[in-house]
Structure formats: structure tokens, C-alpha cells
Amino acid sequence: xxxxxxxxxxxxxxxxxxxxxxIALNGVSFDVRPGECHCLLGDNGAGKSTFIKTxxxxxxxxxxxxxxxxxxxxxxxxxxxxxxxxxxxxxDLAMIPLMSVTRNFWMGREPVRRVGPFRFMDFAxxxxxxxxxxxxxxxxxRSPDQAVGTLSGGERQTVAIARAVYFGAKVLILDEPTSxxxxxxxxxxxxxxxxxxxxxxxxxFITHNVRHALAVGDRFTVLNRGKxxxxxxxxxxxxxxxxxxxxGGQEMVALESSLGGTV
Amino acid sequence: MSSTGSGADAxxxxxxxxxxxxxxAFIRPELGAIVGVVxxxxxxxxxxxxxxxxxxxxxxxxSTVSAQFVIIAVGACMLMIxxxxxxxxxxxxxxxxxxxxxxxxxxxxxxxLAILLTFALCMSIxxxxxxxxxxxGLPSFIVSLAFLFILRGFTIFLPQTIERRTIxxxxxxxxxxxxxxxxxxxxxxxxxxxxxADMDIIATYTxxxxxxxxxxxxxxxxxxxxxxxxxxxxIVLTRTKFGNWVFAxxxxxxxxxxVGVPVNRVKVQMFMLTAFCATLFxxxxxxxxxxxxxxxxxxxxxxxxxxxxxxxxLLTGGxxxxxxxxxxxxxxxxxxxxxxxxxxxxxxxRVFLGVILxxxxxxxxxxxxIITGER
Numbered sequence: 250x251x252x253x254x255x256x257x258x259x260x261x262x263x264x265x266x267x268x269x270x271x272i273a274l275n276g277v278s279f280d281v282r283p284g285e286c287h288c289l290l291g292d293n294g295a296g297k298s299t300f301i302k303t304x305x306x307x308x309x310x311x312x313x314x315x316x317x318x319x320x321x322x323x324x325x326x327x328x329x330x331x332x333x334x335x336x337x338x339x340x341d342l343a344m345i346p347l348m349s350v351t352r353n354f355w356m357g358r359e360p361v362r363r364v365g366p367f368r369f370m371d372f373a374x375x376x377x378x379x380x381x382x383x384x385x386x387x388x389x390x391r392s393p394d395q396a397v398g399t400l401s402g403g404e405r406q407t408v409a410i411a412r413a414v415y416f417g418a419k420v421l422i423l424d425e426p427t428s429x430x431x432x433x434x435x436x437x438x439x440x441x442x443x444x445x446x447x448x449x450x451x452x453x454f455i456t457h458n459v460r461h462a463l464a465v466g467d468r469f470t471v472l473n474r475g476k477x478x479x480x481x482x483x484x485x486x487x488x489x490x491x492x493x494x495x496x497g498g499q500e501m502v503a504l505e506s507s508l509g510g511t512v
Numbered sequence: 513m514s515s516t517g518s519g520a521d522a523x524x525x526x527x528x529x530x531x532x533x534x535x536x537a538f539i540r541p542e543l544g545a546i547v548g549v550v551x552x553x554x555x556x557x558x559x560x561x562x563x564x565x566x567x568x569x570x571x572x573x574x575s576t577v578s579a580q581f582v583i584i585a586v587g588a589c590m591l592m593i594x595x596x597x598x599x600x601x602x603x604x605x606x607x608x609x610x611x612x613x614x615x616x617x618x619x620x621x622x623x624x625l626a627i628l629l630t631f632a633l634c635m636s637i638x639x640x641x642x643x644x645x646x647x648x649g650l651p652s653f654i655v656s657l658a659f660l661f662i663l664r665g666f667t668i669f670l671p672q673t674i675e676r677r678t679i680x681x682x683x684x685x686x687x688x689x690x691x692x693x694x695x696x697x698x699x700x701x702x703x704x705x706x707x708x709a710d711m712d713i714i715a716t717y718t719x720x721x722x723x724x725x726x727x728x729x730x731x732x733x734x735x736x737x738x739x740x741x742x743x744x745x746x747i748v749l750t751r752t753k754f755g756n757w758v759f760a761x762x763x764x765x766x767x768x769x770x771v772g773v774p775v776n777r778v779k780v781q782m783f784m785l786t787a788f789c790a791t792l793f794x795x796x797x798x799x800x801x802x803x804x805x806x807x808x809x810x811x812x813x814x815x816x817x818x819x820x821x822x823x824x825x826l827l828t829g830g831x832x833x834x835x836x837x838x839x840x841x842x843x844x845x846x847x848x849x850x851x852x853x854x855x856x857x858x859x860x861x862r863v864f865l866g867v868i869l870x871x872x873x874x875x876x877x878x879x880x881x882i883i884t885g886e887r
Binding site (some may be wrong): 327330341343344345346347348352355356357358359361368369370396398399400442 | 641751753755756759760763764766767768770771772773826830831883884885886
């Protein structure tokens, strides 16, 4: 906190989310600053998904406040959150494999060129920008007409990230971007995250891999059973400690469920 | 030393990334249809080359039939790329023709009014089909199948109840002097063909009432409509923002919605387009024949879908080409008329089509996998 030069761009304060009788989130506080990568760790069912969906406008919190740029906000839809500058790259990426990289990149925001009374999609510009943005992320496309289906998993993640960044994301939420990737592709995606962070964008990196988190994270928050187990700064925590924190959480789950079983 | 396993793998990997210009030029969604068209023309040049099939009249004959297929294939193609089907195309052809006949002949309204009202009515029905599909989330296969029966039922019921018959004629007389009717039933370039005949480039009738007139006296508007539709649809699909939305809606509706593409609106509009194409087909046919029949357009929906699939479109949406669909339609038209010229039993039409369909689709699947990286 001492090193932080920026105020948080997104601040989630004591967020609670109930689905009927189920308490998915029970008072989670979290913030992310421009230019930092804040890792959100936790096992399956810890509430990571619910939490980021609350942040990206899919769910409305039952209790708690969301501050965006210091002002209290309430997003009615993912679209509203996106307009404000919160972009989410989900695991399934929302990419269409049958369509070209350019068509995917510009989907829903196609650049238009007027020729007399007609309006055409400006492919010259669209292709150029796509190639440039992908090159910035370290990927040299064979052609912007290449279908997304021909790209590797890591490259697809990069297209999705490049798209979010190009369209002015201030906060980039990455939902387990490395979980389905091989070693080299994971390294590529992690280096992309690093580039994005250095350009001043706030990155929320969701993962359950401690090593991936430590590779790029500035701060680490562990989530368990709808609560935060604490936030640690980079350098103040060793991989073993972080691993223990997650594993400790798991032991607690095991303990609680076994107690529940005997009662 | 360079023949180690890993070394060989790396070389193969590098090669996969690079594609030659020639290969890129060949690997297109329309390739299956192009090969089919070439095969079909070669076949008929060999077996029916001297039958008049490639004379002016012969060309006009199979072009007209192909143009009919093209018109409905364009609508079916755009809709299929948007991820939906319309099985009511054939019934819509019968229904819209009958609608024009009833309005103009039975009710005595001007033909132009009958045509415009029929277009409005049929496109509304298309919009209704589309709205039911997007609102209920039911497969369009089922919803349009319901409309196949509903529309065909009305097409038989209405003329029987009103006129006590299932064919209504007399439209030619009613269309006499009408300003809109020639746009669908007329011909263009008559002057050109008279000139060509005068120059002895094309044959003229040598006896009978039409002595001295050219045997081919103009290009039917049907062909003009087909060409215009293909060009406009191709440009819209490949060069505009809306075209990108059509691909996106069929490729993954959820992903498209997520980035703000109005998927439901796009799909409903595509249903309206297929209804428009069916009505256009029917209007041209009614103006040409001068009558409307309750059995018109039977099985046309399947012929349209087959042409589209031969043209390289993916049945599940998100991938396809209007040019390919048009080529698929031409294969259809040429084979249907060509077997007649070749003097072959017309039932072989079906055998031939089945074989072409199979080969084109196998080739298309192979090409699509290369383009899209599907496994």
C-alpha cells in the first residue's frame, strides 16, 4: 500500500451476494489500482466467479458498495460495465472460431466507411489496427483473415485481451486465462498480462495456480467459502505461504464438512 | 543429425504456419460449388453439346430455371449463415402467388396493389416466424415446419372456398398495362436481341405468326432479379457491418449478444428476407404463367437448402457464401434442364443431384476444416 501511487479504480466494499438461501459472497472487500495486477485466488466454489460477475455487472450485489473511480456505481448489465471501462475476458472468450480475427476483434463495434449513400465496413482500417494491436501483444498473425479457430488457445486469449485493451478497458478482468493452456502458451499469456499492466490498466487475474499468480501479480487475495482470507503484497509472501493459505482453506473445508457430517 | 524426432516435428510445425498464394486462392468456401459447376458443364458439353443446350434458346432456358433456384437460395443462404432454417419457403411461394391472384382477379384490385400488399403480407409472416423462433428459443426447423403446413393449408383452402378451384388464372389480362407487373414478368434488352437477329447472330423464326422475330427476344426480369440479389447480398454479407452481425449471430449468438450485436433483430430480418425471396419467386412465376396454383413451390425449401449446402454453407450457421449458394443453384438448374437436352430420363436428375450433393459436401467439409481450424 505504501508504494501505491494511484487511488483504486475499482473498490468493492463488503460485498454480499445471496442466491435465495445460499450465501455465495459474505462480505468480500477488494480493490484494484491502475497499472497493478491483483490476483484473486481460490478453489472451485470459493465464490471467485460470483465475485467477478458482480464486478462486471452480471450480478447485482445483495449488500455492499461498488466504487468506480471514487464514485459509487451500480451496473445494470455487462454492457453498462463495459461502457464504463470494465472488460471481462471469460474462459470461453466470447470469440467465434468460424470468423476471422478481424471480424471477431471488431464484432459489435465495426468501423464504417461511407461511399455515397452506402456504408461499408472499413476492412482496410480494421485489418491494419488488428494486425498492429496483435503485434503489440507479441503475436504475428499470418493474415487478419485467418479464422480464430486456427489460433492456439493462448493466441485466442491474447486476441480477447487485445480487443478489450484497444476498446479502452480501464479494468481488465481475466477469468482463469491460463487454466487450459500448455506451458509455453501460459508464459505468453502471462507476458501479455504484464504488458497490459505496464500500460496502466488495472488487471484482475483470477486463477487457482499459485505459480502463475506469483509470476505477474502485485497483490494477492485469497477467497474461500465466500470470504477473503486476506490480501498480501508482492514480496511480503512466499509461494509456500500462499500455497499454505489456499491449502489451509481446503483443510478448513474438509474439517467443517466432516463435522457437519457427524452432527 | 538433423533427423531427430523433435527436429522433424519443428520443421512440420513451421510448414503448417505458411501457406502458398496458390493454396490460399483455392481454399475458399465456394470451392466445392465451383468444382461442381465445372463438372456439370463439362458433362453436358460432352453429352449434350450438339443438342442446342448451348445455343441462345438453350442458354436462356437453363439460365431462367437456374435464376429461380438462385432467388430462393440467396434468402436461404443468408438465413442459414445467421443460424436458422426456413422450411416454409415452398409453401410461401404457393401462398404468395395465390395471394396475388385472389387480390387481383377475385377482388379486382389493381395488380400493382396486389403485388405490394402480398410482399407486405408475406414479409410480415416471415417476421412472425422469426419472432416466434427468437422469443421461444424453439428450433427454427420446428417453427417453420408449422408454417409449411399452415401456409399450404391456406393456399388450398382460400381459392377452393372463394372460387371453387385450386388454380386461379386470368392474371395476364389483369396485368395488361400495369406499371409494376413488367418489373417481375417482363423482359429487358428486346431491342438488343432484335438487332442481334438482324445481324444474323441469333436465329429468327422462319414461319408462323412470329416470323422474322428473334427466337430469344429478351432477358427475363427473373434473371435480372437473381443477379441483383446475388450481388447485393454478397456485398452486404462480406463488406458491411450488418454482414458481420449475420455471421456473428449464426457463429455464436451468445458471444455476439455479449458484445452488443442485436442478434434477435438480425435473425428476424433474415426470416423476412427469405419470405421476400419466396414472394419474388412467386410473383415472377405468376406473371409469367398468368395463373396461380395451390401446389406451386412444393419441395422448394429443400432445393434451396441443398443449393446453399453445395455452396459451402455450414448447416449450423456462421459460415457460408452467397456466391457459393448461387453456384449451387446454377448446378441445380443446369442439371435439371441439361438432362432434358441430353435426352436422359428425368428421374436421373435426382440421382445426379444426390451424387453431386454428396461430393460437394465432402469437399466443403474438408475445406472448411482447413479454413476454420475445426477438428
